[in-house]
Amino acid sequence: MELEAWLNTRNGIAHRADALAAGFSAWAIATEVRADRVRVVRRSWLYTSRCSWELYSAAAVGGRLTCVSAAKARGLWTIKDPAIHVAVARNAAVRAVPGVRLHWSRPFVPASRFELIDPVENLLSEIADCQPFENAIVVVDSALRSGMVSSSQLSRWQLRSKAFGRLVKAASQFSDSGIESLPLVRLRRRGIDMRQQVRIDGHPVDGLIGNRLVLQFDGFGPHSDPARRRRDLAQDARLMTLGYTVLRFDYYQVMYDWELVESTIVAAMAQGLHLFGTPASH
Template sequence: MEFGTWLAQHGGIAHSEQAVRAGFTLHAIRHSIASGECARVRRNWLALPSAPADLRAAAALGGRVACLSVARRLELWNLADGMNHVSVPRNAIVPASSTLRVHWSAGPIPVARFVLVEPVVNALVHIAECQPFENALVVWDSALNKKLTNPAELARLHLRSAAARAVRAVSSGLADSGLETLPVSRLAASGIRVSQQVMLDGHRVDGLIGHRLVLQTDGFSFHSTAGQRRSDIAHDRRLVLLGYTVLRYDYRQILFDWPRVEAEILHAMAQGLHLAPPQLRR
């Protein structure tokens, strides 16, 4: 096998020791560098020109892709902060950068020497320590929803971080997106419980307050087609005819106009729209 082919099979970047263990001679490695097929990164890392930028950056710092950068790689729902997140050893010296956020703390899962990306559980702990509570919660819920981890595994972890323990305590994985997680978290602060993924009229709704107040959210990824939109609205109409009140909000309203959204929900509850009909109350 050619060295460039082997390197491509390893994500486009690998440590020189890995290459030697795979049977490549130092002469073959030097020839690949001299021909421009690959280049050295931090002396002992070898990268193809096509190697992902985040892996090259982590290797250059002697660290690993971490925190929200892992969330982006895994396409987890997150509120991006525009930073490149890298974990490094505690004794590492890292040059200052306005686009780099360094994590010196080690995650609960040990990582092999030549791994360039933190395991998802380590990334979740970094996120809890690095990001505001809500930002961290949406990523944890997304990871659980995608089954990249599970509640039993997280419950058994010995988390030293109070922030990580706080996020673990309320994460559920029930939400399909952060747009569902955020209202649940924010309303809980006011003592309002939102039941998630409740089956009504043959379809699951994003949230249900009490017996009759339905919350639906339209995110870019989950309601992007005209057909899906028509299906959602048709379901809303059927629920209204069954006696439910449906409040539907989109991405921008949840993220950028939350006070108005919350006020509408509270006004609906003040009118008793979340309560079951009198004949069904006990």
């Protein structure tokens, strides 16, 4: 395999030491660099046009993506943050870089100097103290749901941060995405208990308040598919015939019009739609 192709299998960037260990000679590397098929940043990192700006930025300052940037790179659910978060050593001589937020901190767990993305343990510990609570909890919930960490592991981590303790206490492994994490946190803050992933009529619902107020939250991805949308609406109709009240909200409403979402839920509860009667067995 050519060096350029090999780099592209590694997100378009790798440390020179890794390339040498993979069997590429110093001459082969120099040849690819002279041909401009491979470029060099900070003397030791080799990259191609496939390399993302985030990974390039981490290599350029001699650090690793961390916090929400590392979470995004690892496929976790995040709330958009325009900054690129990079962890560097506490004694690193690094100048401020536009668009890059530097985290001068001691890593929670050791990280290889040949890696550009923080381990999940480090990125979660950084998120706790860097991000607003809601931005952080969606990432923690996503890590739990994906199996990258477990609730028991989080509870045993030796972190003294009060912010991290709040996250552990509030975290839920039942949120499929941040669109489900945020309502749980926000309703809990108001004193409303929403149970997640309760199975009714053979299908899980995103949230259930009381014994008959069902909440469904649609994200952009799967719910943009017409067939799935029809399936969701059919499930809503079945639940209504069983005596449930169903409120369905989309991504935009949860993220940018929460006041409407919350007021609608409260109005339904004020009418007793979460408690009246006994719904059909399920």
